[in-house]
Amino acid sequence: DVKVTQSSRYLVKRTGEKVFLECVQDMDHENMFWYRQDPGLGLRLIYFSYDVKMKEKGDIPEGYSVSREKKERFSLILESASTNQTSMYLCASSSTSFRETQYFGPGTRLLVL
Template sequence: DVKVTQSSRYLVKRTGEKVFLECVQDMDHENMFWYRQDPGLGLRLIYFSYDVKMKEKGDIPEGYSVSREKKERFSLILESASTNQTSMYLCASSFLAFPYEQYFGPGTRLTVT
């Protein structure tokens, strides 16, 4: 079975802190994604990566950056956390080719105070 793990299930940070969210997948997937999930808004894509050291902005990249140094690991970075970044963060991965089915991690609920 595909496994996508995220480093923390719950995280509480203070405004202005630098925050790292880690995601690891064990299926040799080329694509990895970071989403944030907010009530009534569904999943919104923050960033994705289709190869090591490659990244592309999604729909809401402002205030975030990413790092992919190894194929299995994709990190989301909040350079200076703000209260409006309080949310559920979901990582996913998929093969580069069709059918693009994404596999999700359990999520990290981040609270910024």
């Protein structure tokens, strides 16, 4: 089974802190994604990556950056956390062969105070 793990289930940070959210997948998938999920807004794509060291902006990249140094790991970085970044963050991965099927991690619920 594909497994996507996220480093934390719950995280509490202060405004202005630099926040790292880590995601690891164990199926050698080429594609990885970061979403945020908010009530009534669904899943919104922040960034995605097709390959190591490659990144593409999604629909809402402002205030975020990403890093993909290894194929299995995709990090989301909040350079200076703000209260409006309080949300559920979901990581997903997919293979190039079956690119349309994404496998999601359990999510990280981030609270920025």
